[in-house]
Amino acid sequence: MPEPAVILAAEALRKSFLAAGGSRPVIDGLGFAQRSGEFLAIVGPSGCGKTTLLRLLAGLAMPDGGRVLHQSAAASGPAAWISVVFQDYHRSLFPWLTVARNVGFGLRRLERNEQGRRIAAALGAVGLDGFADHYPWQLSGGMQQRVALARAIACRPALLMLDEPFASVDAQTRLNLQDLLMRIWSELRISALLVTHDIDEAVLMADRVLVLTARPARLAAEIEVDLPRPREQLATREHPRFLALRHRIFDLVRGAVGGGQSDRAEAGPGPAQNFNREGESDER
């Protein structure tokens, strides 16, 4: 049996940011490969540089060392076949465009009729038919994130990258969006890369989970999620294997935080600040 093709890979990735007192490494020698069609999740303690990692992988930022491979070619910028869904839909959707025009944002090179068809199909897929002429800010948070998802899949990407996509919505909406994402992933037969700090979410959806260490981020472990599909909110979460996997990853993330303790003690801030998103706000 031939190995499935690698759609995305990182080799010895390094990235630092300038901070008071010199440059601070955020990612230090990270490497992995994602198989085509795979649902890959990356989890790590909050503030460990997940957003930075995603920007590197998407070609939105360049690494200081190592390289990102897009379908085995070195990435030099964003790829047309990769779509990104960001956490903060309020800042990622364009408020001056209607829902339909937001969804059609990446389709400008297509013919008008085709654009209309793709927009309608994408809105249908996320259950937002009838909202085409609304503005995003007229919708609830969950619906706005559906718009962002529709915009991402309207381009028919081969790889969908998601940065904490459900972190800003309420718990009930999060479950619905998780189901929606799994359905879209399996129906479109695409690859998905989910960056999250929610361990349950990663185990529920992914084929494989990469666990990162605390800042600077390195690969702490790779866990295959051998749960049957289709995955379901109740059945899967009650599966003994689910519980075992989440336990293991929980320990790894905890261990990653513990391992980074000495670094952070030097950095200064008290323990309460170690878990907020301070590290991710100064990345841009």
Add this chain to the structure above:
Amino acid sequence: MTRPAGFRVLRRHAAGAGLMLALAVAWEVAAASLQIRSLPPVENVARALWRILSGPDLGEHVLPSLARAVAGFLIGTHLGALAGLAIGVIRGVEPWLRPLLEFGRSLPAPAVLPAALLVLGPTPAMRVTLIAVGCAFPVILNAIDGARRVDPLMLDTARSFSLRPAEVLRRVILPAALPQILAGARTAVSIALIMMVISELIAATSGVGVLLFQSQRLFRAADTYAVVLLLGLIGWLLAQLFVRLERQAIGWQAGWRGAADA
């Protein structure tokens, strides 16, 4: 819901109109009792205004002035927006230009008139240029700021769709900065009128400014007041027009802001 709201609007307008009417009456009483040359009765002023608007003055003075003001405004605001966006987007340019811009902004416009006259002569082009320069400054400064303040996540989003820099500018930075650009342009509306009158102070043969100073020199007080009234009316009309246009262009902003605060 609509009736009480409509009633409230009506009442507010009535209050404003009432005060203006009261002032007109006070003027009329003062004019009748004082009987001085510099304070003509209201009806004479109204008649003079009507004479300007219905006679040859309209085509000879008012419309050419307005055309220059509008041309200067359009040229100045557009070039200002373009320059401001460019300065805001291209890194490292601003420190070079900032002192020049601050200096230019603080220069009183009437002081520039004689120099402009020296360089360009007493031509319509000189007057339009003067208006355009005056209108450009508030727009440039706001456009720089607007381009700077575009949310980096929006830029990331745009770039993730493989947009070229020129497309990012047109499809994301321009619409995102438009509210601030238009706020600058709103200031430019009144600047355009000010510069229009000032540009007609020296060596002019046509224009509202000419009308204004001629009537004053000839001691035709009613005409002088009529022109002042006319300038006020033009300013008010242009401001109304601009608010309409603004609502069309950036109506989304109010809703977006409201949603963010909620």
